[in-house]
Amino acid sequence: MSQVTRQKPDTVYFFGTCLIDLMFPQAGVSAVQLLQRAGIKVIYPPAQTCCGQPAWNSGYRDEARKVARAQIALFTKPIPIIIPSGSCAGMMKTHYPELFSGEADEAQALDVASRVYELTEFLVDVLNISLTDLGAPIEIAVHTSCSARREMGVADKIEQLLGQLQNVKVLEQAYKPECCGFGGTFAVKQPEISAAMVADKTMHLRNTGATQVISQDCGCLMNIGGAFDYQAKHENKKPLNTQHIAEFLWERTHG
Amino acid sequence: MAKPSEFRIQVDQALGKTEVRAHFRKAMDTLMTNRRNQFPDNAELQRLRDQAQVIRANALSKLPELLEQLESNLTRNGIHVHWAETTDEANDIVLKIMQKHNATWMIKGKSMVSEEMGLNHFLESKGIEALESDLGEFIIQLDGETPSHIIMPAIHKSKEQIAQLFNEKFPDIPYTEDVDTLTRTARDILREKFYNAPVGLSGVNFAVAETGTLCLVENEGNGRMSTTIPPVHIAVTGIEKVVEKLSDIPPLLSILPRSATGQPITTYFNMISSPRKKGEKDGPEEVHLVLLDNGRSRIYSDPELLATLRCIRCGACINHCPVYVRIGGHSYGTVYPGPIGTILEPQKSGLKVHGELVQASSLCGACGEVCPVRIPIPSIINRLRYEGVRQDGGSALDAGSKRKPLEAITWKAWSWAASHPSVYNLGSTVATQVRNLVPHNLGAWTSVRTAPAVADKTLHQQLKALGVDHE
Ligand code: SF4
Numbered sequence: 135m136s137q138v139t140r141q142k143p144d145t146v147y148f149f150g151t152c153l154i155d156l157m158f159p160q161a162g163v164s165a166v167q168l169l170q171r172a173g174i175k176v177i178y179p180p181a182q183t184c185c186g187q188p189a190w191n192s193g194y195r196d197e198a199r200k201v202a203r204a205q206i207a208l209f210t211k212p213i214p215i216i217i218p219s220g221s222c223a224g225m226m227k228t229h230y231p232e233l234f235s236g237e238a239d240e241a242q243a244l245d246v247a248s249r250v251y252e253l254t255e256f257l258v259d260v261l262n263i264s265l266t267d268l269g270a271p272i273e274i275a276v277h278t279s280c281s282a283r284r285e286m287g288v289a290d291k292i293e294q295l296l297g298q299l300q301n302v303k304v305l306e307q308a309y310k311p312e313c314c315g316f317g318g319t320f321a322v323k324q325p326e327i328s329a330a331m332v333a334d335k336t337m338h339l340r341n342t343g344a345t346q347v348i349s350q351d352c353g354c355l356m357n358i359g360g361a362f363d364y365q366a367k368h369e370n371k372k373p374l375n376t377q378h379i380a381e382f383l384w385e386r387t388h389g
Numbered sequence: 390m391a392k393p394s395e396f397r398i399q400v401d402q403a404l405g406k407t408e409v410r411a412h413f414r415k416a417m418d419t420l421m422t423n424r425r426n427q428f429p430d431n432a433e434l435q436r437l438r439d440q441a442q443v444i445r446a447n448a449l450s451k452l453p454e455l456l457e458q459l460e461s462n463l464t465r466n467g468i469h470v471h472w473a474e475t476t477d478e479a480n481d482i483v484l485k486i487m488q489k490h491n492a493t494w495m496i497k498g499k500s501m502v503s504e505e506m507g508l509n510h511f512l513e514s515k516g517i518e519a520l521e522s523d524l525g526e527f528i529i530q531l532d533g534e535t536p537s538h539i540i541m542p543a544i545h546k547s548k549e550q551i552a553q554l555f556n557e558k559f560p561d562i563p564y565t566e567d568v569d570t571l572t573r574t575a576r577d578i579l580r581e582k583f584y585n586a587p588v589g590l591s592g593v594n595f596a597v598a599e600t601g602t603l604c605l606v607e608n609e610g611n612g613r614m615s616t617t618i619p620p621v622h623i624a625v626t627g628i629e630k631v632v633e634k635l636s637d638i639p640p641l642l643s644i645l646p647r648s649a650t651g652q653p654i655t656t657y658f659n660m661i662s663s664p665r666k667k668g669e670k671d672g673p674e675e676v677h678l679v680l681l682d683n684g685r686s687r688i689y690s691d692p693e694l695l696a697t698l699r700c701i702r703c704g705a706c707i708n709h710c711p712v713y714v715r716i717g718g719h720s721y722g723t724v725y726p727g728p729i730g731t732i733l734e735p736q737k738s739g740l741k742v743h744g745e746l747v748q749a750s751s752l753c754g755a756c757g758e759v760c761p762v763r764i765p766i767p768s769i770i771n772r773l774r775y776e777g778v779r780q781d782g783g784s785a786l787d788a789g790s791k792r793k794p795l796e797a798i799t800w801k802a803w804s805w806a807a808s809h810p811s812v813y814n815l816g817s818t819v820a821t822q823v824r825n826l827v828p829h830n831l832g833a834w835t836s837v838r839t840a841p842a843v844a845d846k847t848l849h850q851q852l853k854a855l856g857v858d859h860e
Pocket of ligand 1: 699700701702703704705706707728729756759760761762764
């Protein structure tokens with residue numbers, strides 16, 4: 135698939151994702167601010183809703199296509215589409231081509247897919263962004279989502295960004311590449327397995343001694359953060375913060 | 390609330406067994422580390438995977454022709470070829486061979502296809518004993534269990550459990566937890582059996598069409614014993630195990646053990662090309678191959694699902710699966726557990742029976758990342774979810790059978806709302822305004838997590854307020 139130019143563009147589209155829209159808007163706002171600060175004009179088509187992934191992963195392909203089609207219609211200019219989520223970026227980049235295979239609007243779907251960037255990928259590979267840390271010393275752990283790691287192949291980008299922050303120390307948890315157990319509807323359809331997975335994930339993250347966990351995906355953060363909160367409330371464990379990478383970067387670098 | 394399924398009950402029980410879980414974790418950690426150590430050079434690994442994928446995909450693309458060629462070359466070599474569409478037919482073929490030789494028992498090398506056939510059970514019902522000779526299989530047979538892993542069938546058992554089991558079954562032998570002594574005990578018992586067995590049965594890893602050769606990969610030598618000492622050898626395998634050429638074998642043999650147990654190569658590699666020839670001093674006088682379909686043709690007929698048949702049964706997907714490591718092999722309630730079982734079993738036995746398995750995946754992709762023949766396991770899981778709920782026929786067995794009216798209506802409503810921005814925004818506005826009314830108990834979610842909180846202003850609203858360009 136052809137990539138759009140790796141030259142720094144003047145203007146980009148921003149696809150905020152439904153989860154960020156509703157639950158984590160600050161992550162979206164921060165992502166836009168990071169892009170704008172780098173001198174890029176950001177277009178946020180207001181009619182955007184959801185990439186269609188929940189239905190796609192549940193087997194409801196017609197329903198997923200209907201929603202995806204409505205998104206495709208919004209991102210027609212030949213400019214990059216930035217998505218602050220490995221999972222939604224993966225949906226548009228790798229699954230739109232499958233979802234629209236043989237459909238009348240397959241070409242448009244392929245075109246959209248070819249312009250998709252996960253946020254950290256764009257900040258590092260295209261913008262080559264340089265960051266100055268203004269925050270206090272902190273020890274964090276990073277959880278990279280499975281889609282960012284395996285579908286998008288961008289696990290190293292978040293580490294590169296954090297590596298630029300001189301007061302941030304990234305601690306390594308055991309079983310780092312293992313899934314946190316979210317998996318969208320998986321958490322609802324197989325709650326016991328999902329619970330066992332997030333219990334282990336949170337334990338390994340806690341064991342690092344980090345005070346905060348950073349990720350590129352809000353799905354994982356909702357899962358991990360929800361478990362941290364529950365453990366603090368009901369199991370008398372130390373509360374741990376979770377935050378999206380965009381929000382974390384913005385908070386530490388804007389003067 | 391609906392009654393939990395058999396699978397959910399099994400899972401729940403398995404999750405509660407902390408010791409077994411710790412045991413699985415340790416075993417899988419070792420296997421993952423061993424595999425990693427075998428592939429220090431990622432570029433080489435990816436090249437090997439490409440090569441293995443091509444070999445298997447090529448074989449499948451010519452499957453009917455290769456099977457014909459295999460049959461004619463095996464026949465020319467003096468090996469009897471039998472075709473079985475169902476496991477019942479396969480069992481009958483084996484039974485007839487046993488009866489022809491008046492055999493009352495057989496010794497078995499490891500064979501997952503024989504598990505698929507339920508062969509031991511079937512033979513037992515006919516008064517014939519099938520004795521497992523692979524150490525792991527031997528152990529679980531003693532305990533009346535089924536394999537919990539395709540290459541390490543007794544991986545769920547601790548050394549203490551095995552010691553106790555041996556003590557119970559062989560009271561004359563002193564109790565020991567020493568693995569070497571336990572192994573020797575099994576060896577001594579089996580050695581004598583090998584010499585007297587009228588029939589030996591084995592699986593097949595690769596069947597070479599070009600030469601009519603059956604290849605068998607193993608570590609204990611029991612495969613070689615089962616296939617060379619008894620006067621009759623019966624091999625059973627799935628029709629997909631064929632490869633085109635003898636030169637296809639070295640690359641597969643290079644990646645299989647490294648992916649499976651993290652060994653550079655297995656201790657034994659057997660190539661069976663004919664029964665004992667005139668003047669030869671050993672080898673069986675009669676060799677049979679049973680080629681089993683059991684749903685494989687149906688899988689074969691779908692261009693996407695077909696990839697399932699590339700599998701070389703290395704077990705790497707199982708070893709790397711975050712679900713398998715927690716629930717173990719038996720929870721699946723299938724012959725093949727883990728990711729390969731998740732895609733194979735619902736296709737083989739139908740979505741009605743094993744369709745729930747495709748929900749037991751977070752689609753994390755760890756399986757697809759390690760599969761030596763690059764089977765896109767997560768994509769096939771996704772596809773089978775689709776097969777389960779689609780209404781236009783579909784190609785998987787029992788397609789459409791998992792569609793539930795309420796769920797279908799919910800997705801319809803969702804897709805309507807999410808493709809009409811005004812409705813979507815209205816919905817999200819309502820959600821943010823009534824966020825305090827969102828139930829604090831979301832059932833399963835909130836048993837280990839707090840309920841997710843809806844923000845007081847959506848991203849749509851905030852970006853609008855910030856004046857972010859809309860066009
Ligand atoms: S699906 Fe791939 S990884 Fe799993 S057993 Fe088969 S070949 Fe091995």
